Amino acid sequence: MGKISILPAAIALLFFASTARSLVCDITKYGAGGGTSSDITQALVSAWKEACAATEASKVLVPAGTHVLREVVLEGPCKSSIEVQVDGTLQAPADPAQMKTDGWVVFRGVDLLTLSGSGTFDGQGKTAWTKNDCNLKTDCVTLPINIRFDSVTNGMVKDITSLDSKQFHVNVLNCKNLTFQHVTITAPGDSPNTDGIHIGRSTGINIIDTGIKTGDDCISIGDGSEQMTITGVTCGPGHGISVGSLGKYPNEQPVTGLHVKNCTITGTMNGLRIKTWPASPAGTASDMHFEDITLDNVGNPVIIDQQYCPWNQCKSKAPSHIKISNVSFSRIRGTSSTQAAVTLACSSQLPCTEVEISDIDIAYHGPEGPATSVCSNVKPTISGKQNPAICASAAASPTASPVSQ
Ligand SMILES: *[C@@H]1O[C@H](CO)[C@@H](O)[C@H](O)[C@H]1NC(C)=O
Ligand SMILES: *[C@@H]1O[C@H](CO)[C@@H](O)[C@H](O)[C@H]1NC(C)=O
Numbered sequence: 001m002g003k004i005s006i007l008p009a010a011i012a013l014l015f016f017a018s019t020a021r022s023l024v025c026d027i028t029k030y031g032a033g034g035g036t037s038s039d040i041t042q043a044l045v046s047a048w049k050e051a052c053a054a055t056e057a058s059k060v061l062v063p064a065g066t067h068v069l070r071e072v073v074l075e076g077p078c079k080s081s082i083e084v085q086v087d088g089t090l091q092a093p094a095d096p097a098q099m100k101t102d103g104w105v106v107f108r109g110v111d112l113l114t115l116s117g118s119g120t121f122d123g124q125g126k127t128a129w130t131k132n133d134c135n136l137k138t139d140c141v142t143l144p145i146n147i148r149f150d151s152v153t154n155g156m157v158k159d160i161t162s163l164d165s166k167q168f169h170v171n172v173l174n175c176k177n178l179t180f181q182h183v184t185i186t187a188p189g190d191s192p193n194t195d196g197i198h199i200g201r202s203t204g205i206n207i208i209d210t211g212i213k214t215g216d217d218c219i220s221i222g223d224g225s226e227q228m229t230i231t232g233v234t235c236g237p238g239h240g241i242s243v244g245s246l247g248k249y250p251n252e253q254p255v256t257g258l259h260v261k262n263c264t265i266t267g268t269m270n271g272l273r274i275k276t277w278p279a280s281p282a283g284t285a286s287d288m289h290f291e292d293i294t295l296d297n298v299g300n301p302v303i304i305d306q307q308y309c310p311w312n313q314c315k316s317k318a319p320s321h322i323k324i325s326n327v328s329f330s331r332i333r334g335t336s337s338t339q340a341a342v343t344l345a346c347s348s349q350l351p352c353t354e355v356e357i358s359d360i361d362i363a364y365h366g367p368e369g370p371a372t373s374v375c376s377n378v379k380p381t382i383s384g385k386q387n388p389a390i391c392a393s394a395a396a397s398p399t400a401s402p403v404s405q
């Protein structure tokens with residue numbers, strides 16, 4: 001008996017001893033000047049190296065104040081769990097010519113990473129936005145993303161702010177089990193290509209209680225994304241919450257398992273959107289569910305757009321070969337800024353299947369009359385309240401197909 005009861009106690013003791021013994025690497029101890037606006041790049045990299053090599057849980061601390069930071073890659077694998085707590089404001093170089101890569105702060109190959117703190121990642125994007133020419137040409141200049149997570153697993157990002165990124169604010173690539181909670185993302189509504197959080201080729205990504213005001217999609221979900229939960233997100237200004245665009249490139253992976261719930265979307269160009277390019281290679285997007293969404297003055301509140309072609313960049317009007325299935329929109333309520341409130345424009349080659357629409361109540365107060373719902377190549381299952389009557393309007397002709405960016 002004695003032996004059996006002592007063992008758990010010993011394990012518990014070991015556990016508390018190890019969590020209590022965590023290493024704190026304050027960047028001011030690594031040569032970062034205490035003064036305001038000093039360049040902390042080298043100090044941050046040194047602090048990361050020591051923390052990452054520690055065999056106990058460790059923390060890199062960036063204290064309050066304004067600090068200049070050039071591009072950094074904070075790379076694993078680390079020997080134990082690691083937290084980066086940013087309480088200050090980090091400023092990127094304003095001139096994009098001073099930045100050579102596509103990421104300002106990059107976390108790469110790290111397991112058990114926490115990024116926390118009351119601090120701000122200020123991308124100082126104003127100068128760069130004037131140089132963005134992606135609406136004019138496809139081979140446009142690549143500007144740095146504020147924060148990149150490449151191959152990060154079992155991570156948590158909480159409380160921090162991303163401000164005025166030059167391009168996407170946050171990019172998630174090849175990650176597994178990464179949660180964003182209580183994050184703030186801010187950029188002007190007219191800043192180009194400043195998606196809030198972009199997810200691609202990742203599994204188990206959660207975005208919880210997060211506020212996003214930006215110039216492009218609040219959240220965009222690219223190919224190879226699986227098991228995503230988005231709850232308690234406020235979005236706007238911006239272009240809404242989007243799956244896609246899909247089908248622009250060969251060898252894209254399926255998108256599957258998306259749950260968007262209890263979100264509020266305000267004043268955006270689009271609301272809940274699934275977009276695929278025409279003439280695409282084969283692909284699939286399935287098991288995507290949107291529920292309990294409040295809309296305030298939102299353009300194209302519910303839209304499947306399989307003829308997505310911003311700035312007339314596509315070479316062909318041939319149908320998309322992305323198969324969309326198992327999609328539901330439930331309890332979507334509020335006001336639209338465009339007459340077309342529910343648009344389901346599916347591929348003529350591969351119609352959408354298993355689409356369910358229930359309890360839709362979207363009002364439009366424009367001179368053309370009440371809200372409408374336009375559908376093509378889809379026969380949704382409809383239940384509950386229907387304002388507007390779902391798919392009651394004639395199918396959109398190619399020239400009247402939705403124009404959304
Ligand atoms: C996901 O990551 C969190 C945060 O590091 C961790 O607590 C949790 O156990 C992980 N979940 C799984 C299923 O591994
Ligand atoms: C819904 O989201 C809001 C944030 O927009 C949050 O405050 C609230 O607790 C959430 N409600 C539920 C039931 O999750």
Ligand SMILES: *[C@@H]1O[C@H](CO)[C@@H](O)[C@H](O)[C@H]1NC(C)=O
Pocket residue numbers: 286287288289326
């Ligand atoms: C459709 O989505 C639901 C809800 O996520 C899921 O339980 C179900 O397995 C999916 N059905 C198919 C055929 O994928």
